[in-house]
Amino acid sequence: LSLVGSEMCKETASVLSFALGEIHHSDTGILLDKMGIAVRTGQLCAEPVMQHYGVTGMVRASIGMYNTSEEIDLFCEGLHRVAKMFKLA
Numbered sequence: 098l099s100l101v102g103s104e105m106c107k108e109t110a111s112v113l114s115f116a117l118g119e120i121h122h123s124d125t126g127i128l129l130d131k132m133g134i135a136v137r138t139g140q141l142c143a144e145p146v147m148q149h150y151g152v153t154g155m156v157r158a159s160i161g162m163y164n165t166s167e168e169i170d171l172f173c174e175g176l177h178r179v180a181k182m183f184k185l186a
Contacts, residue, residue: 098115098116098117098118098176098180099115099116100113100114100115101114101115101116101146101150101152101155111159111160111161112157112158112159112160113157113158113159113160114141114155114156114157115155115156115157115158116152116155116156117156117176117179117180117183117185118180118183118185119183120179120180120183120185121154122138122139122153122154122155122156123138123139123154124179124183125138125156125179126138126156128175128178128179128182129156129172129175129176129179132171132175132178133171134171134172134175136156136157136158137156137157137159138154138155138156138157139154139155140153140154141154141155141157158172160172
């Protein structure tokens with residue numbers, strides 16, 4: 098998992114933009130969706146940022162006060178499952 102933009106925005110905590118290895122952002126999003134985990138994928142209305150990082154898109158997860166610790170655990174488990182499907186873990 099590589100966070101995108103974390104070096105520029107050290108104060109953020111609730112929005113994570115990331116890439117999961119070499120897995121296409123759409124594949125990650127579709128698989129997480131099948132597990133009941135909602136994320137955004139694509140250029141996320143931030144084309145200049147995508148160009149800056151040299152990527153065609155990324156995955157974004159938003160975590161807020163409304164999320165339970167179980168939901169966050171489910172998200173992490175989902176990422177591990179997707180990585181395992183693509184033999185990254």
